[in-house]
Amino acid sequence: MSQSIQFSTPSRTPHLLNLPHSQFNRPLSSISFRRFPLTTIKYTSIRASSSSPSPSPDLDSSSSSSSSSQVLLSPNGTGAVKSDERSVVATAVTTDTAGIEVDTVTEAELKENGFRSTRRTKLICTIGPATCGFEQLEALAVGGMNVARLNMCHGTRDWHRGVIRSVRRLNEEKGFAVAIMMDTEGSEIHMGDLGGEASAKAEDGEIWTFTVRAFDSSRPERTISVSYDGFAEDVRVGDELLVDGGMVRFEVIEKIGPDVKCLCTDPGLLLPRANLTFWRDGSLVRERNAMLPTISSKDWLDIDFGIAEGVDFIAVSFVKSAEVINHLKSYLAARSRGGEIGVIAKIESIDSLTNLEEIILASDGAMVARGDLGAQIPLEQVPAAQQRIVQVCRGLNKPVIVASQLLESMIEYPTPTRAEVADVSEAVRQRSDALMLSGESAMGQFPDKALTVLRTVSLRIERWWREEKRHESVPLQAIGSTFSDKISEEICNSAAKMANNLGVDAVFVYTTSGHMASLVSRCRPDCPIFAFTTTTSVRRRLNLQWGLIPFRLSFSDDMESNLNKTFSLLKSRGMIKSGDLVIAVSDMLQSIQVMNVP
Ligand SMILES: Nc1ncnc2c1ncn2[C@@H]1O[C@H](COP(=O)(O)OP(=O)(O)OP(=O)(O)O)[C@@H](O)[C@H]1O
Ligand SMILES: CC(=O)C(=O)O
Ligand SMILES: [K+]
Numbered sequence: 001m002s003q004s005i006q007f008s009t010p011s012r013t014p015h016l017l018n019l020p021h022s023q024f025n026r027p028l029s030s031i032s033f034r035r036f037p038l039t040t041i042k043y044t045s046i047r048a049s050s051s052s053p054s055p056s057p058d059l060d061s062s063s064s065s066s067s068s069s070q071v072l073l074s075p076n077g078t079g080a081v082k083s084d085e086r087s088v089v090a091t092a093v094t095t096d097t098a099g100i101e102v103d104t105v106t107e108a109e110l111k112e113n114g115f116r117s118t119r120r121t122k123l124i125c126t127i128g129p130a131t132c133g134f135e136q137l138e139a140l141a142v143g144g145m146n147v148a149r150l151n152m153c154h155g156t157r158d159w160h161r162g163v164i165r166s167v168r169r170l171n172e173e174k175g176f177a178v179a180i181m182m183d184t185e186g187s188e189i190h191m192g193d194l195g196g197e198a199s200a201k202a203e204d205g206e207i208w209t210f211t212v213r214a215f216d217s218s219r220p221e222r223t224i225s226v227s228y229d230g231f232a233e234d235v236r237v238g239d240e241l242l243v244d245g246g247m248v249r250f251e252v253i254e255k256i257g258p259d260v261k262c263l264c265t266d267p268g269l270l271l272p273r274a275n276l277t278f279w280r281d282g283s284l285v286r287e288r289n290a291m292l293p294t295i296s297s298k299d300w301l302d303i304d305f306g307i308a309e310g311v312d313f314i315a316v317s318f319v320k321s322a323e324v325i326n327h328l329k330s331y332l333a334a335r336s337r338g339g340e341i342g343v344i345a346k347i348e349s350i351d352s353l354t355n356l357e358e359i360i361l362a363s364d365g366a367m368v369a370r371g372d373l374g375a376q377i378p379l380e381q382v383p384a385a386q387q388r389i390v391q392v393c394r395g396l397n398k399p400v401i402v403a404s405q406l407l408e409s410m411i412e413y414p415t416p417t418r419a420e421v422a423d424v425s426e427a428v429r430q431r432s433d434a435l436m437l438s439g440e441s442a443m444g445q446f447p448d449k450a451l452t453v454l455r456t457v458s459l460r461i462e463r464w465w466r467e468e469k470r471h472e473s474v475p476l477q478a479i480g481s482t483f484s485d486k487i488s489e490e491i492c493n494s495a496a497k498m499a500n501n502l503g504v505d506a507v508f509v510y511t512t513s514g515h516m517a518s519l520v521s522r523c524r525p526d527c528p529i530f531a532f533t534t535t536t537s538v539r540r541r542l543n544l545q546w547g548l549i550p551f552r553l554s555f556s557d558d559m560e561s562n563l564n565k566t567f568s569l570l571k572s573r574g575m576i577k578s579g580d581l582v583i584a585v586s587d588m589l590q591s592i593q594v595m596n597v598p
């Protein structure tokens with residue numbers, strides 16, 4: 001017996017009205033509202049599935065494209081997997097109970113620990129030389145990587161293609177739904193690649209030459225090439241030159257044609273292609289490089305490459321305005337068969353903070369790119385900027401990623417500093433959607449350990465905060481522009497509130513485009529959210545969002561049959577059990593249903 005609230009026409013089967021779905025999968029009830037201005041709230045009882053231990057034949061036949069006999073194991077909104085379980089869960093499972101795709105890590109987690117213990121904060125790993133092998137990628141997926149990031153500042157397209165294909169293979173063979181995020185190089189000023197060296201050490205008091213000349217052969221001693229032709233012209237004697245946001249500092253002492261002589265004032269390690277900024281009288285000089293395009297010609301070629309390889313997200317470096325995001329989105333819409341690639345705005349410049357709301361509104365998500373941001377605004381302003389970006393994203397229902405230096409010391413050491421753990425905790429406590437590793441996973445010595453730290457700290461802080469009931473219920477601004485969107489939003493807000501008040505085990509959301517799932521995620525309910533979607537690409541994209549455990553499942557407009565099918569499939573896999581309390585919402589038939597699993 002279930003209790004439900006439905007926003008629908010008097011007809012129990014609104015799809016029989018034979019009104020077309022709009023191309024945006026707008027729920028039928030919006031149409032119904034126009035025809036039948038009277039909103040009805042119905043309490044219906046749904047007959048529970050007969051809870052047969054194996055799925056009925058019609059379940060199998062209705063699962064159309066998903067009815068392959070292989071069950072996939074994949075994107076994981078999951079929590080910790082004990083190391084001795086890993087070898088077990090990392091193997092592909094082949095079963096006859098096809099029809100639902102979920103990764104083995106999630107499956108093991110749900111079976112072992114129940115719904116509530118799953119991890120809500122998503123984890124992103126930058127892939128580099130330390131993690132590009134198939135087995136290394138698999139270890140990261142098993143360890144909880146939800147998204148793999150490729151930084152186009154480094155590596156060749158062939159190298160990136162290899163990684164993308166390995167991740168795809170991992171998804172296909174092992175059922176993961178690891179999404180791929182391509183991060184553009186952008187055209188800010190950066191150093192050259194050090195002629196193949198991994199790093200170079202600049203000592204206090206040394207004189208180094210920064211030059212716009214290219215080197216034919218090997219790099220002359222204490223010489224660094226600079227990517228920006230106007231560099232020697234723009235800097236002035238007395239300017240301060242910051243490498244990587246201040247990891248190393250120089251003072252400009254002399255200009256000789258294309259060469260700029262600089263005195264090292266803060267020693268440190270110079271890494272290939274590190275970012276350069278120059279400061280005059282205590283503020284960033286940005287008049288000239290403000291003219292550089294956000295998306296360079298090389299970036300456009302990388303974007304074409306990303307479209308061809310089917311990446312899930314493109315993160316745009318050094319976004320200055322909403323215009324560039326809109327431009328890229330219309331390009332993608334024209335080239336990539338309709339909005340299948342999400343555009344993430346990287347907030348890492350003063351301009352992006354100035355135009356924050358409009359940029360986030362135009363994007364599909366944002367990244368607090370603290371590395372470069374900390375080179376553009378005083379470091380002590382970065383935490384407040386982070387808090388503001390996270391809040392704006394939550395308000396506008398866009399996923400937000402906190403990135404850079406979360407566990408920087410783990411590039412070299414196997415344990416984090418206490419300060420780093422506190423920083424990770426703060427990002428989790430702010431309820432950002434995702435945390436990102438950079439050098440820690442790309443070229444550090446302990447990529448798996450760094451991921452484990454993110455995972456365990458996330459789990460612990462999430463649980464602590466839930467137990468303490470510390471989450472003040474933040475009033476969320478209304479964002480829906482159409483009446484139908486407003487209904488969806490109210491349904492999701494109510495479902496999340498009911499879930500907390502009733503202490504349910506999970507919210508189930510049936511969503512074709514993923515929008516309804518994101519609306520539930522936005523409410524940050526106490527219980528996990530099982531997001532069922534019909535397409536693999538939507539499933540991967542949902543893997544970036546807080547609290548969503550994405551499954552691929554074919555379903556219909558008939559919620560009763562969807563629920564019965566889901567219960568059967570999940571029960572037969574041991575992921576839910578009779579008596580579990582579930583709230584279900586759907587974007588086909590706008591409704592909320594509360595029921596115990598039969
Ligand atoms: N594909 C790659 N190949 C080689 N080294 C890489 C690769 N990706 C990352 N790295 C190394 O890892 C370090 C940190 O990676 P990350 O991508 O976060 O760089 P970043 O310069 O901080 O980011 P961004 O350029 O977007 O601001 C880089 O400085 C580089 O040394
Ligand atoms: C991630 C990134 O681009 C930064 O922190 O600058
Ligand atoms: K980048």
Ligand SMILES: [Mg+2]
Nearest residue numbers: 348369371372
């Ligand atoms: Mg950056």
